[in-house]
Amino acid sequence: NAGVTQTPKFQVLKTGQSMTLQCAQDMNHEYMSWYRQDPGMGLRLIHYSVGAGITDQGEVPNGYNVSRSTTEDFPLRLLSAAPSQTSVYFCASSYSVGTVLAKNIQYFGAGTRLSVL
Amino acid sequence: AQSVTQLDSHVSVSEGTPVLLRCNYSSSYSPSLFWYVQHPNKGLQLLLKYTSAATLVKGINGFEAEFKKSETSFHLTKPSAHMSDAAEYFCVVSESAGGTSYGKLTFGQGTILTVHP
Numbered sequence: 001n002a003g004v005t006q007t008p009k010f011q012v013l014k015t016g017q018s019m020t021l022q023c024a025q026d027m028n029h030e031y032m033s034w035y036r037q038d039p040g041m042g043l044r045l046i047h048y049s050v051g052a053g054i055t056d057q058g059e060v061p062n063g064y065n066v067s068r069s070t071t072e073d074f075p076l077r078l079l080s081a082a083p084s085q086t087s088v089y090f091c092a093s094s095y096s097v098g099t100v101l102a103k104n105i106q107y108f109g110a111g112t113r114l115s116v117l
Numbered sequence: 118a119q120s121v122t123q124l125d126s127h128v129s130v131s132e133g134t135p136v137l138l139r140c141n142y143s144s145s146y147s148p149s150l151f152w153y154v155q156h157p158n159k160g161l162q163l164l165l166k167y168t169s170a171a172t173l174v175k176g177i178n179g180f181e182a183e184f185k186k187s188e189t190s191f192h193l194t195k196p197s198a199h200m201s202d203a204a205e206y207f208c209v210v211s212e213s214a215g216g217t218s219y220g221k222l223t224f225g226q227g228t229i230l231t232v233h234p
Contacts, residue, residue, distance in 0.1 A: 035224075040126070042207055042224030043161075058221070090160065092222075105151075106222060108161040 002026050006091050006109035013081045013116045021076040021112050023091030031094040032074040033106070036060065036087040043090060049074055081116045088113050119144040119210045123225035131233045136195040138228045140208035143189060150191045151209040151222075152182055161207070167191065178202070203232045 007022045025032065033048035035058075045058030049068040063085060065077040074093075078085060092106040124139040142148060152164040165176025172184040178201075182193045191208060208225040 033222075035222075040226055042121075042226045043222070044224070045221060048221070105163050105166065108153075110160040 004091055004093050004107050004109035006089075006112050008112060009110065010113050011115070013078075013114065015082060015116060017081050018077070018079050019081065021078075021089055021091075021114070023074045023076065023109060024072050025074075025091075025093040025107070026072065027093065027095065027107070028071060029093035029095045029107075030071070031106075032068065033058070033092050034064070034066065034074070034076045035090045035092065036085075037090060037111075038087050046076065046089075078114075083116045086114060086116045119148065119223045121208050121210050121223055121225035123206075123208050123228050125228050126226065127229045127231065129231040129233065130198045132200055133197050136193070136198045136202065136230065138193040138206050138208075138230065140191045140193065140225060141189050142191060142208070142210045144210055149211045150182075150184060151211070152176065152180070152191075152193050153207045153209060154204045155207065155227075156204045164193070164206075198230075198232045200232050200234065203230055205229050 004025045013019055030051050034046040035043040036046055037043045044060050046060055046064050047055055047058055047066040049055045052068050052071050055066050055068055068074050089112045091109045094104050094106045120143045122141045130136055150167040153161040154164050155161050164180050165174045165182055167174045167184045175181045180195045182191055184191050205227045207227050210223050
């Protein structure tokens, strides 16, 4: 089982460049989400999806777009990168939504370390 | 709204001595609580979870945590630290009811555990 796969592992961008962080899961999970991790702040939710075609904003959505065309994939797009987006990004997934989701484990990818110069 | 406070940003112990990582939470509804561990440059791994069953929860690698509603705490303990326990630990709350917050994880700021020989 591959679990949650994130690519790339590392990326360096210049201010204003765009890129897509990829996230794929092979567990047929309905729920997928993106977090960013900054020192001393834990992980903060960027966007999430409760199923194909359904996405919503989390705590820190500005500067990021998402889409969910398939159950397996949940890419995160940076349209115009800024130094403030330098961070480690984690994708997570879980096999249920709604009230049941809260009690269930979310599985995390290994992360993408992004630097914006 | 839900929130998590990890009371220590750094904890240092000697190998073989007990570990205590403190976590207080705030939640409008019955919460589910988790502890995740992150080793350097790795993703997050679930240690244990509480979802309204037994208040003393046992996890992997000898860790356990006790849910105390009266104190709104969910402290993580281990009787005897091992060098391999050195990592960053996150206390996480997930609301199980109310609005559209199902399954959204709120992370504490993290506690870095250092284990000395």
